[in-house]
Amino acid sequence: MxxxxxxxxxxxxxxxxxxxxxxxxxxxxxxxxxxxxxxxxxxxxxxxxxxxxxxxxxxxxxxxxxxxxxxxxxxxxxxxxxxxxxxxxxxxxxxxxxGSGHPAPSRAYLEYNLDDYSGWLRRRVQSSYKWDRIRGCLSSSSMCGELNQSYRMAQDFFNAHITPLQSGCCKPPTECGYTFVNPTYWISPINTGADTDCLQWSNEQTQLCYSCNSCKAGLLANLxxxxxxxxxxxxxxxxxxxxxxxxxxxxxxxxxxxxxxxxxxxxxxxx
Structure with a gap:
């Protein structure tokens, strides 16, 4: 025993x-x-x-x-x-x-679509109340600022394998046709009607694309x-x-x- x-x-x-x-x-x-x-x-x-x-x-x-x-x-x-x-x-x-990323023309990083992810995950980020809190938390991080320190030239950035969260939140969607100045500053959109996110983009460093569906999708891809x-x-x-x-x-x-x-x-x- x-x-x-x-x-x-x-x-x-x-x-x-x-x-x-x-x-x-x-x-x-x-x-x-x-x-x-x-x-x-x-x-x-x-x-x-x-x-x-x-x-x-x-x-x-x-x-x-x-x-x-x-x-x-x-x-x-x-x-x-x-x-x-x-x-x-x-x-x-x-x-x-x-859910998975989609390749963009002449880009090494992927683009992300919110509709690709499970309904349960989407509901965690779609309501304005929940997203306002999450957005404030994300915007206070240094993830987008780190891109400016790492990539000075447009081609270097386009060839970079950035995280889904950085792809969705720190830059406008590629299909909008914005012109690269630096990873978090873009000008002269060619096609603002391509996606609602095209109108959400802001060069204000506390705003960027944090209100975009692509940011929500990038967050879910990261999660x-x-x-x-x-x-x-x-x-x-x-x-x-x-x-x-x-x-x-x-x-x-x-x-x-x-x-x-x-x-x-x-x-x-x-x-």
């Missing part, structure tokens, strides 16, 4: 370690400028990671100190958390499966890229947790079997 309890404790220690990549993924998302402005995914990920840690600690204590109630709490709670983690992994995959990376971490952790949980269930069952066998040998199987 002591050996089985030690095994259960060791298994739960591994489960404690598996909470670290989940919490780390949530913290990483929270430190990304776009995610910190939107605040959608990082807190559910962090909360699930912390709960996995707390439950694993309970199982660890229950295993080494032979507290059956804690082990039962671990088995039930961890199963619920594994199901929640699976739901989160599937949800992230489903909302990020749609999708980061969420997919986090989803890979969550998926790997999910598979590892299932393995640890199943091993823990087997060890717990063996421990109970050993205890029952020992009581039968002592002639007292019910106490």
């Amino acid at each position: 002591a050996l089985s309890n030690n095994v259960i404790g060791a298994i739960n220690f591994v489960a404690m370690l598996l909470s670290i990549p989940v919490i780390g993924a949530g913290i990483w998302l929270a430190t990304e400028p776009d995610n910190s402005c939107v605040k959608l995914l990082q807190w559910p990920v962090i909360i699930i990671g912390v709960l996995i840690l707390v439950v694993a600690i309970g199982g660890f204590i229950g295993g080494f100190w032979r507290i059956p109630s804690l082990l039962i709490f671990y088995l039930i709670s961890m199963l619920i958390l594994i199901i929640l983690l699976a739901c989160l992994v599937v949800f992230i995959y489903m909302v990020t499966i749609k 999708e890229k980061e969420w997919r990376r986090a989803d890979i971490i969550l998926l790997i952790t999910f598979v590892a947790l299932i393995c640890v949980y199943l091993i823990g269930c087997c060890a717990f069952r063996n421990a109970k079997t050993e205890e029952l066998f020992r009581k039968y040998k002592q002639g007292n199987p019910y106490n």
Whole structure:
């Protein structure tokens, strides 16, 4: 019995370690400028990671100190958390499966269209109330100013692989036909009717294209890229947790079997 309890404790220690990549993924998302402005995914990920840690600690204590109630709490709670983690992994995959950039003539960077993305994501940015807050957060960042420091010549900028967020928010859509002065200053639009975003562009450095649908699309493209990376971490952790949980269930069952066998040998199987 002591050996089985030690095994259960060791298994739960591994489960404690598996909470670290989940919490780390949530913290990483929270430190990304776009995610910190939107605040959608990082807190559910962090909360699930912390709960996995707390439950694993309970199982660890229950295993080494032979507290059956804690082990039962671990088995039930961890199963619920594994199901929640699976739901989160599937949800992230489903909302990020749609949407991609479109090539523009003579440009290395891509253009982004808001209609390409899932309805759930679009609803997070389409209302004026939500977008006003997000826009203020994005405009206070240095992402557009960094382009001016990196690209002085038009051709250098056109050949640059800038982020979706920079492509959507820091410059006008290519189809508008603006003339390049620097990455965040453009003049003489040729076709203002090509897209409503053509009229939204402003050379005011606090405005730029932050009110454009292309900026919203670029934000969603950036979010999708980061969420997919986090989803890979969550998926790997999910598979590892299932393995640890199943091993823990087997060890717990063996421990109970050993205890029952020992009581039968002592002639007292019910106490």
